Amino acid sequence: MQPGGASQWQIATLGTARLDSPLKPLIEARERSENYVDESDLVLVDDVLSTACERGVPVEQLPGLEPGGPRRKIFFDPSKLRAAIVTCGGLCPGLNNVVRGVVDELWWQYGVRRIHGIRNGYEGFIASYGHEVLDLTPASVRGIDEQGGTVLGTSRGQQDPEEVVDCLERLGIGVLFVVGGDGSMRGALRIASVVAERGLKISVVGIPKTIDNDIPFIDHSFGFQTAFARAAETIRSVVVEARSTPHGVGLVKLMGRHSGFIAAYAALARNDADFVLVPEVPFGLDDDADGRPGLLSLVQQRVAERGNAIVVVAEGAGQDLVPGEGVDASGNAVLGDVGRYLRRRLLDSFAEAGRPVNLRYVDPSYAIRSVPANGYDAVFCLRLAHAAVHAAMAGRTAMVVGRWHGRFVHVPTELAISRRNVVDPHGDLWLSVLEATGQPPRIG
């Protein structure tokens, strides 16, 4: 998708169905304002200019993204439109906020009256699973944002895109909102391709979900702040344990298959960790040939110096050290259990050294992702939902909504899944972790 309208098959005028919409005065107000989203507006992809290398480049040649927001003209006729929303993959704080936000916005701002909830992820499109389709209204979604989880249900894994589009056609859906992760967005792209092949006019708009914060073009993915704050509470529990016993070692395993954002932010939030281990930064357990100390030595040393030590490990860290265990229903590799492995190795290393140790291991697992969204994420989910609805009504497709440098933007789905956001071992976040923990940049 290029900014400027390639996805706008046919621009519907703001018809009679919209005359009573509360959005009408808004749009009129914005038309008089210079902040109205113009079709040629851009948000720069990179605003840290290394002036040495980019001197002389005209600004319009810098890469940019289309800003989100309501458009003067919309593509679909709300009085005829049928919309659907589906939530896919693992839970994440804020799913219900997104669902409620989409329903309320379609209903109140655009006057859409037929909104369907697809049950249990992509399974809900496939007749053989027998999941009913829900009718959603502002009344039926009121208050769901105070609950964790998703009222629509979810499931992992893909379904045949041809069958999904069959279902969309059968239901007469014009706009499909997909809330999901990496794999689900690939699925959405396949659905959009089938839609295009069949010459249909069905917008497929993604709202990217990843509790691990590893989606590009999203400053923080929704639910991330809630999740790492909850993870920080778990860190606190082992800190309390470790400091209440002699020779206390606290070990916490947190979510983060490919990226260490939750581990890094939770450790900074609690600010009591001595070691943070993430997938992006390899580490060794044993001292290396040059005598550089490995993790086991460093932990022993920290206990000797300060009486206790706290280790935070992302589930995807140190996967070169532990064997993996196949793949799950979504096709994601099942990771080796680095937490239990570290627990064993730490206990052994203290035993070998003849030193006492009181090790507490905690794996909060699902407890982190099933909580309701906190204040910030509640606002963020609501505004993402607004942006997704505006994009869909304007006829955008094969895109996801993002937030880049404080602006809501449209990101082509292809771009959004082309790479993964990771903790940059040379960036300022990891530097903050090294500063806060005092751990050496290289371990083992």
Add this chain to the structure above:
Amino acid sequence: MQPGGASQWQIATLGTARLDSPLKPLIEARERSENYVDESDLVLVDDVLSTACERGVPVEQLPGLEPGGPRRKIFFDPSKLRAAIVTCGGLCPGLNNVVRGVVDELWWQYGVRRIHGIRNGYEGFIASYGHEVLDLTPASVRGIDEQGGTVLGTSRGQQDPEEVVDCLERLGIGVLFVVGGDGSMRGALRIASVVAERGLKISVVGIPKTIDNDIPFIDHSFGFQTAFARAAETIRSVVVEARSTPHGVGLVKLMGRHSGFIAAYAALARNDADFVLVPEVPFGLDDDADGRPGLLSLVQQRVAERGNAIVVVAEGAGQDLVPGEGVDASGNAVLGDVGRYLRRRLLDSFAEAGRPVNLRYVDPSYAIRSVPANGYDAVFCLRLAHAAVHAAMAGRTAMVVGRWHGRFVHVPTELAISRRNVVDPHGDLWLSVLEATGQPPRIG
């Protein structure tokens, strides 16, 4: 201060005092990395390019800010440096996190061993108040980040900058960190001026604090997310009340003297408000001459339609309607009490209309600002503190640390106090509020 080094009076090499610093390997690591903060790096002030009007402008001519972070060379000799930190003005979640972050960073990363806490704001510099000066160490600040308030104490109002600098000289301070709001930053600038007049080498680095989020060049000011989430809980309490009685009206007065950020975000977070009133958007209580309904009619109408109505008002809203009450010790105008005024007017309007009403009025006041920082703010305060210490050690002065588009930046203090961040009535935040509440863009 211009980016690029004007404030660097004399660059100290990384002397022998630093040999054992954990930062050394970090700096070495970053020297090998392309992400190292180069003295000529810039963060663009505006990255939403209206391509129509800016075509052809070379990028280096766009306005920019110096990025924060550690520098290859530092100005002060840590083994000789004496640093001080002071917290000024009203409470804000995260003050203790900033204090702890500054102390830990100076101590562990730079090896500074003499760090003083000035008691009770600028009063602490003035002998006649009799406040002692505290010695701060990592041990003495451990755990303070789990408490609200500030362990240093605070006070409102200015003190004579000449006396302050006398005190700095007497104590031998080389770096002063000022955590405070608008007025305190003006004070810091006056202190920096006296320092410059006397030809001293004392860095004055500000960490801007405003629970109202009204400081420019800070995406969200520290403590803001914690504060609005707490405010959202208060909204919930009146929502519960209003929905549990027939004809329920809930009225909440929130902080926000000049800007409505807390009111707007809290209302979006709870997502149950019917009307949000902020200082930036005037409103009328009575219907205007053209029959456009005022707030009183709109609230009655909402109660009639939905059974209840929720009004969120920022303390600075509608000040044209209520009389003010002089100025306080910091020289800030004492606002008229818009909450109680609205309460009275709403009760009267229902009574006049012969309609029953159950109005619940809540003013959480201090309860919002005295809570400990949430996870996000804890991380943000810690990283702001790191950035402030890096800036100070690099010899920057008369500046504040900020965060712009996801990057920590240095902002000249003069620029930071030159204007106030407000809710843009034509921007996307206010649009979100109008969409979520359904309130008309213009009331009365």
Add this chain to the structure above:
Amino acid sequence: MQPGGASQWQIATLGTARLDSPLKPLIEARERSENYVDESDLVLVDDVLSTACERGVPVEQLPGLEPGGPRRKIFFDPSKLRAAIVTCGGLCPGLNNVVRGVVDELWWQYGVRRIHGIRNGYEGFIASYGHEVLDLTPASVRGIDEQGGTVLGTSRGQQDPEEVVDCLERLGIGVLFVVGGDGSMRGALRIASVVAERGLKISVVGIPKTIDNDIPFIDHSFGFQTAFARAAETIRSVVVEARSTPHGVGLVKLMGRHSGFIAAYAALARNDADFVLVPEVPFGLDDDADGRPGLLSLVQQRVAERGNAIVVVAEGAGQDLVPGEGVDASGNAVLGDVGRYLRRRLLDSFAEAGRPVNLRYVDPSYAIRSVPANGYDAVFCLRLAHAAVHAAMAGRTAMVVGRWHGRFVHVPTELAISRRNVVDPHGDLWLSVLEATGQPPRIG
């Protein structure tokens, strides 16, 4: 009602309608157990025996209450029974837990299928208010216990008991559960009288609600623990404020019209208060003729000695000092605002003494009573609801469920409203307050 069956008009056998009830095996199990509630069991009213005065009294002559729990025989035929529940008066944490508990227990344990929710307190019985009657099922009440307030709505004030009983007859109600306070229980008693006069068989069972904990024969009233814990958070906010400024005084006004339980427990929970003022213990503001210091002197003295002082005042305290303001819709006296009065007098007294002061006044009001029940109260409400259903199904009427010395009991409504539970100025709770605060037993 006398224990032992006076209210059992006619004992229904456990008929065919109950054959599939999950309670059946329970009852069978209990019939084999010695713990089954026998009709002649008693719970002693007073188990602190002053052996000096009661020697020789046979135990069966001590006053006792009938224990709660399921009975071998029930009075009503569940297949024909229609039950109703109404919530009256001010909000209290746990109302929804009680509603859900009653509905679930009637439905699952006794097989009652017609359960009505009366809207907005006693108003809901009176046709002219136009409130509809709700049908309640386990599905419709699922999850309501996670919300504050009451899904049934509530209102203050009495309605004509003849009209209420007309409504009960019209709806064919056999069992009415009234959740409410002192005044509502008087109303329930009047309803039960009209029922008796008309020779009807309608059980009226009360579940006593008082956020102030002032009901006798209830160790702690439901919602009380949640409420005082929430109040303690408010105390913390002024403690943080008062300790962060020089000469800080924190003043908190808490609920408690006739009893100081919330103030006393909240002060003990936070354990930072210097003075607790309750309705049960008179106090003076000024020093008395004998030089015994009054509150104003004591606060000044505490600020001088420790730098700050915290005062917690129950809304009903010191009513001899402030003028009252008439009566409200429930007929309760509107109290004078002791919080604002103390605030003014404290400020004046510091000003007169020429001493600086930073006074923070917080009145959390509704915020305390609209929160969801905490863990303990959730369990307590559920079990109270079970006890109420068991009592009603066994044909008890004109009674409330209580908890006495760890046992659920049946208390005749007349006894429950005959007196008010208050903080005993000579009891061990008040002693704990005096010990924790260090305030003198007599002030002024």
Add this chain to the structure above:
Amino acid sequence: MQPGGASQWQIATLGTARLDSPLKPLIEARERSENYVDESDLVLVDDVLSTACERGVPVEQLPGLEPGGPRRKIFFDPSKLRAAIVTCGGLCPGLNNVVRGVVDELWWQYGVRRIHGIRNGYEGFIASYGHEVLDLTPASVRGIDEQGGTVLGTSRGQQDPEEVVDCLERLGIGVLFVVGGDGSMRGALRIASVVAERGLKISVVGIPKTIDNDIPFIDHSFGFQTAFARAAETIRSVVVEARSTPHGVGLVKLMGRHSGFIAAYAALARNDADFVLVPEVPFGLDDDADGRPGLLSLVQQRVAERGNAIVVVAEGAGQDLVPGEGVDASGNAVLGDVGRYLRRRLLDSFAEAGRPVNLRYVDPSYAIRSVPANGYDAVFCLRLAHAAVHAAMAGRTAMVVGRWHGRFVHVPTELAISRRNVVDPHGDLWLSVLEATGQPPRIG
């Protein structure tokens, strides 16, 4: 120790050292009150009188306990007394509240100025461990009650009582407060025996700690309410997971080695569990010979009927089904991991039946016991500490403080460890669980 004074070796009069004590006016006030604790007062052990079997028994022959509280005469001279406090065994919410409460009460009410904190449980008495002894003052314990854990540290296991008493003598301790569980109270009793053998006058007063609520003569043990409320949050996390996926099963393992109080109360608090498994009630996994369904069938059936099922299991439940794993340092048996065993068996049973299942298993472990005390427990700990100090100052020894039927009481340590409090399978708590879950009284 018998009620009535057998432990009062020599009654000290309220000497000159006490003249300035705030307690003095209190005691004077109480002397004029009929509520003063008289040496012959009793609290009945059982106040549920089965009138059938106890008719005619004079009340003074019923078993009773000595009430707690301040006495007119105290045994120790506060100006000379040295007191010590030690915390033993696993963490429990409220430990720091007890420590602060004891220190504040000794200092402010009795004027004791030498109070020592023994580090890391009984280890702290044994020189070879090298733990220093802390000096405790109101200033040093201020605010510790807002933290989880224990500032004194703790450890498991016993030490030689002779060595402990050697240490007590060396330090000149007159009063020792032991906060700990079953095993620690046995240790305290051995210490008291050695004290008696040596003819010393050292009071050993226990404050019983058990997160499992299994101590007799304590209505609820301190920290229990906080712990089960925290456990209920964990149940919520699996409920959210199980309801967000098709065929969801949530399994939570909670603390409770010998008693199922935490599992039972947490399940009632969250009120979404389908099965609660506790040590007191055996269960089978497979259907029994008579066709009575076992747990595996029941869970499958519940998933088939309602779409999901929630199982809460206490760690000590079903130990006949899983092999144990030796003993730990305290001599407690290491239990077999019933949670992981159930997880495996449930997965297998669904697989064998060819049914899909999404099972989420959570074991919150330490996260439950390291949180700060909630409001109720904060008050309870404070008052327990007061009662312990009053008892010790009155010369009581070899006893623990308890709370029985709403009264603080003195319980001979021997009696307190003579039996364990368990969930009565025929009592009203378990009945509530059966009613709330709908699980059959007998499984398998």
